[in-house]
Amino acid sequence: MPLIETRDVWKTYQMGTVQVNALMGITIAIEKGDYVAIMGPSGSGKSTLMNLIGCLDTPTKGEYYLAGSRVSELEDDELARIRNKQIGFVFQTFNLMPRASAFHNVELPLIYNGTPKDIRHEKVIRAMTSVDLADRMNHRPNELSGGQRQRVAIARALVNEPSLLLADEPTGNLDTKTGQEIMNLFSRLHKEGNTIIIVTHEREVATFARRILMIRDGQIESDEVVSETEKIANGTKL
Amino acid sequence: MILWEILKMAASALRVNKLRTSLTLLGIIIGVSSVITIISALDGLQQSIESELEVLGPSTFIVTKFGIIMSEEAFLEALKRKPLKYEYVEAVKKGCDLCTEVAADVDTRAEVKYREKKMSNVHLEGGSANLLNIIDIQLDQGRFFSEEEDHSRRRVAFIGSALQEELFPGLDPIGKTIKINNTKFEIIGIAKKRGSTFNDNADAIAIIPYNTFTKYFGDSRRSTDIVIKAASVEMVQPAMDQVRVVLRAMRHVPYDKEDDFGIVTADAIMAALNDITKYLRMGLVGISSIALIVGGIIIMNIMMVSVTERTREIGIRKSIGARQKDVLIQFMYESLILSMTGGVIGIAIGVILGKVLISLMNFNMTPSLSAIMIGLAISTGVGLFFGIYPAMKAARLMPVKALSYE
Numbered sequence: 001m002p003l004i005e006t007r008d009v010w011k012t013y014q015m016g017t018v019q020v021n022a023l024m025g026i027t028i029a030i031e032k033g034d035y036v037a038i039m040g041p042s043g044s045g046k047s048t049l050m051n052l053i054g055c056l057d058t059p060t061k062g063e064y065y066l067a068g069s070r071v072s073e074l075e076d077d078e079l080a081r082i083r084n085k086q087i088g089f090v091f092q093t094f095n096l097m098p099r100a101s102a103f104h105n106v107e108l109p110l111i112y113n114g115t116p117k118d119i120r121h122e123k124v125i126r127a128m129t130s131v132d133l134a135d136r137m138n139h140r141p142n143e144l145s146g147g148q149r150q151r152v153a154i155a156r157a158l159v160n161e162p163s164l165l166l167a168d169e170p171t172g173n174l175d176t177k178t179g180q181e182i183m184n185l186f187s188r189l190h191k192e193g194n195t196i197i198i199v200t201h202e203r204e205v206a207t208f209a210r211r212i213l214m215i216r217d218g219q220i221e222s223d224e225v226v227s228e229t230e231k232i233a234n235g236t237k238l
Numbered sequence: 239m240i241l242w243e244i245l246k247m248a249a250s251a252l253r254v255n256k257l258r259t260s261l262t263l264l265g266i267i268i269g270v271s272s273v274i275t276i277i278s279a280l281d282g283l284q285q286s287i288e289s290e291l292e293v294l295g296p297s298t299f300i301v302t303k304f305g306i307i308m309s310e311e312a313f314l315e316a317l318k319r320k321p322l323k324y325e326y327v328e329a330v331k332k333g334c335d336l337c338t339e340v341a342a343d344v345d346t347r348a349e350v351k352y353r354e355k356k357m358s359n360v361h362l363e364g365g366s367a368n369l370l371n372i373i374d375i376q377l378d379q380g381r382f383f384s385e386e387e388d389h390s391r392r393r394v395a396f397i398g399s400a401l402q403e404e405l406f407p408g409l410d411p412i413g414k415t416i417k418i419n420n421t422k423f424e425i426i427g428i429a430k431k432r433g434s435t436f437n438d439n440a441d442a443i444a445i446i447p448y449n450t451f452t453k454y455f456g457d458s459r460r461s462t463d464i465v466i467k468a469a470s471v472e473m474v475q476p477a478m479d480q481v482r483v484v485l486r487a488m489r490h491v492p493y494d495k496e497d498d499f500g501i502v503t504a505d506a507i508m509a510a511l512n513d514i515t516k517y518l519r520m521g522l523v524g525i526s527s528i529a530l531i532v533g534g535i536i537i538m539n540i541m542m543v544s545v546t547e548r549t550r551e552i553g554i555r556k557s558i559g560a561r562q563k564d565v566l567i568q569f570m571y572e573s574l575i576l577s578m579t580g581g582v583i584g585i586a587i588g589v590i591l592g593k594v595l596i597s598l599m600n601f602n603m604t605p606s607l608s609a610i611m612i613g614l615a616i617s618t619g620v621g622l623f624f625g626i627y628p629a630m631k632a633a634r635l636m637p638v639k640a641l642s643y644e
Contacts, residue, residue, distance in 0.1 A: 056557060056637045077561045083637075084559020095554045095641070099254055111243045112559040156558065 001068055002029040003163060003195055004053060009062035009072075011048050011218075022048040023059070024218040030197065032163070035190040037206035038199045040215035047168060049215065050199045054087050054166045055079045067163055084113050088157025092169035094149045096141040102128070102152045103137040109160050127155040131185065147178035154185065158194075165189065165196045171205055183208045183236070208236045244564060248571035251548075259576065262540045266580030267587065269533030270617050272526040274588025275595065277609040280519055282596040287511060290440070291504040293374045293432075297468045298503070299478060300343075301326075301485065303461040305500010306510045319498045321461035324448070326488060327366070330464060333484035336477035339467040341366035342448045344460055350397075350444060351417040352405040360401065361443045362418060364451020365465075372467045375445075380412045380427030388447035393454075395423040399431040400441035418444060421454050474503070530616060533580065534624040537573050541628035545569065552632050553640025566633035573625025574618065581617025585610050 011023040022045045030036055040046040051057040052064060055071055058079075064072040071082060089095075096105045106127055110120040128134050131151040141149050150170060157165055167186065171179030187208055190196050198209060206212050207226050214222040252259045294300070303322055307313045327342045334340070348362035363369075367385040370377065383394045395416065402411050411425045423446065432440040448462075468477035478501055485491075491498055545552070552565055589609065 051638050054557075056641070077563070080556060080559050080561040083557060089557050091641075095550075095557070097551065097554065099250070108555070109558040111240060112555075112561070112564055114240045160559075 002065075003032040003034075003067055004028070004030040004197075005065040006052070006059075007063045007065075009049075009052060009059045009064060011045070011052065011057070012060045021218055023052070025062070026215075026218075026220060028213060028220065028223075030195070032195055033190075033193060035186075035196045035208075035210045036198070037209035037212045038197060038215060039201065039203070039206045039212055040221075041201060044215045045218040046199050046201075046215050048218075050166060050168055050197070053164075053197065054089060055082050081113075084109055085160055086163045088154075088160065088162040088165045090150065090153050090157050090165065090167040090170045092172035094141070094146075094153045094173070096149060096152060096156075098141055101138050101140055102133065102144065102155075105141070105152055106156045106159050109156060113160065123159055124155075127159040128152075130158065131155045145178070146174050147181055150174060150178075150182050151185065154182075154189075158189070163195060165194050167196065167198045169200055170198065171200075171202075179205070187236075204234050204236065207231055207234045240564070241567065244568050245571050248568050248575060251544075251568075252572055252575060258540060262536055262576050263580045263583070265536035266530075266533035266577050266617060266620065267584040269527075269530030269620070270581050270584025270613050271588035271591060272529045273523065273616065274585050274609050274613045275591040276522045276526045277612060278589055278592030279595045280515075280522065281609060282592065283515075284512075288508065291507055293440075294504040294507075295372075295374060295467070296504065297471045297474055298372055299466055299468070299474060300502045301330075301464040301466065301481060302500050302502055306502055306506055307500075308510060308513070316500075320489065321459055322464065322485075322499060324452070324462050326485060327462070327464055329484050329488055330466065330481055334466070334477055334480040336469050336473045336480055337466050338469050339368050339372045339465075341369045341372055341465045343369065343463040343465045344448065344451055344456070345463075346455060348419045348444070348455070350401060350405065351420075352411075352414065355405045357401060357404045357442065359442070360418075361398075362451075362455070363443065363445045364448045364455070365445055366448050369445065369465065372465050375432070375443075376430040378428045378430040380425070382427055382445075383447050388449050391450045391453045392447060393421065393423045393450060394426045394446065396427040396429065396445040397425055398429050398441035398443035400439050401444060402428055404442075418446070419455065530620060534577075534620040537576055537621065538624035538628060540576075541569060541573050541625060542631070544572070545628050545632040548632075549635060549640050549643040552635050553637050553643065556635070556637040557641060562633040565635075566629045569629035569632045570622070570625050573629070574621040577617045577621025577625070578614070581613055581620075584617065585613035588613065 006026050006028050009023055009026045010021065013020045013022055026049060038046045038049060048057070052059055055066070059072050062072065063070060066082065066086060071079065074082070097108070100108075103124055106124045107120050110123060115123070124137075125134065128137055131154050133148060133151050133155060136144060136148060141152065144152065165186075170186070171182055174182060183205060186196055186198065196209070198205065200206050207230050209226060211223070211225050213220060214224075301322065303319050304313075304316045307316055324342055327340055330337060331340045343363060343365045345361060345363045348360050349356060349358040350360045367383055367388050370382050378399070380396075382396050383392070387394055395418065397411065405411070405416065406414065411428065414425050415422050416425060417423070429441070429443070466477065466481065468474045481501070482497060485499055486497065489498055555565060592609070
């Protein structure tokens with residue numbers, strides 16, 4: 001059973017009097033432990049697809065199964081529970097709470113599922129350590145570099161040990177070298193058994209993944225496995 | 239547990255924007271303190287009236303020509319009544335076995351002089367020798383007059399402490415001779431201080447024997463009040479009935495006509511006063527409530543701005559697993575913290591202002607617990623009422639839209 005399975009998923013937006021189809025019949029399956037890049041030009045629908053996979057949004061039509069349960073029909077609060085437990089988000093703009101310490105940012109998902117304080121403490125330290133930020137816990141986001149901020153966001157995504165890490169252009173706001181570091185971190189997390197989906201429009205970033213789904217005009221254009229040759233050529237092999 | 243964590247988040251969000259938080263607080267403080275000021279001033283007024291009426295005990299009642307008149311027509315009607323006569327006092331004594339004490343009482347305003355010093359507008363009362371057994375005026379020095387002195391119309395006076403202070407500073411008044419409206423009287427006793435209400439000095443009083451009063455100051459049209467003490471509080475009503483039977487017979491009131499006299503009790507006075515001041519109270523509380531509503535609207539307005547401003551924050555919280563309930567509670571906490579903090583400060587200011595107001599009006603009062611409870615209840619209510627809409631707006635934001643909000 002795949003971790004993620006969508007069957008003929010459509011997303012239609014009403015823009016005034018015009019209906020815009022952002023997704024038109026997407027059917028994909030992603031196995032547990034896979035590392036997939038969703039690629040496409042802007043406006044292709046890749047972010048919409050990511051929002052659906054991340055349970056931030058629901059499809060207009062079609063079915064979506066996450067770990068065997070049908071989430072396309074769930075209520076708001078049940079989706080919140082899934083976002084909390086099953087999914088770890090990493091955003092292009094980091095989306096950290098600006099006035100909270102790195103520690104509190106990472107702690108927040110644990111607060112929302114009622115984890116007791118001592119266990120929270122332990123888990124936050126573990127997650128911060130795994131992204132090499134154990135010494136920056138009391139810093140606020142504006143006291144951290146872009147790469148550090150993104151690592152805080154990754155620690156926050158990891159802290160609930162989700163089934164799926166979902167990254168939307170995670171290197172988009174970072175310089176090349178820092179972006180490379182973040183991608184190396186994702187590769188390591190993949191090696192450690194995490195399922196990762198990355199949304200990007202850059203081929204070099206996508207080649208860090210095992211598999212690339214190309215999306216164009218709301219439909220899957222291609223589904224390929226990244227060749228070892230290309231990984232070596234781009235220096236994206238860990 | 240999670241509620242406590244969310245409370246901490248709410249508190250820290252309020253700390254971030256200190257100026258805005260304090261301006262919002264100011265709105266609610268003004269609202270609550272004005273309501274509390276009014277309520278405690280009204281409470282103080284009530285207390286002071288009640289303490290004034292304590293001179294009439296719970297088992298005491300007074301028969302008067304007018305009773306308690308609540309309308310102009312009733313007053314005009316009552317003006318036609320014949321005055322109450324002294325004979326009735328003896329008749330009531332005989333006809334009412336539930337009345338333990340019956341006394342005659344008349345009063346007027348008089349000028350009192352001692353040598354060059356004088357005091358005008360003194361409350362001059364002519365009463366029976368047992369008057370002090372019925373009304374709550376206590377002997378401080380000397381003695382009250384006797385029944386014999388009343389019968390023989392002796393010119394003796396029992397005075398209040400204000401007269402002592404005004405006319406005899408540093409002197410012992412007992413045995414001294416004063417002039418009441420130019421008639422000489424000997425002072426035989428002094429009453430304990432009672433304090434003042436409504437700027438009316440309850441201690442500016444002189445009591446002389448009833449028959450002395452009628453001899454020197456009386457006229458035939460003056461009505462004599464009958465002051466009566468019933469055997470017990472429970473016996474007040476049956477005693478009143480006995481008194482009514484006696485008086486109706488003596489005044490030849492036909493069986494199908496109403497009493498042509500009135501009966502006054504402390505409770506009845508209080509009820510009548512409350513009735514008169516009811517609309518005043520409602521008006522005052524109503525006007526001050528407007529400030530409170532404005533305070534509530536300020537909270538609502540600020541919370542709406544805050545929800546819009548923090549749309550992205552709400553989106554982030556939802557993306558990492560905050561449920562609608564969690565967001566709702568956070569924003570409700572924020573408005574409740576604002577309204578209740580404002581409420582507590584407002585209550586403190588209101589109680590102090592109420593006290594100042596009361597002392598300016600020359601009443602004494604104790605801060606009322608009810609005002610504090612009301613203050614807390616209304617500020618909490620305002621927070622809940624005006625906070626719920628913005629909080630629901632925040633809770634219902636779609637995570638995708640909230641996250642992409644710029």
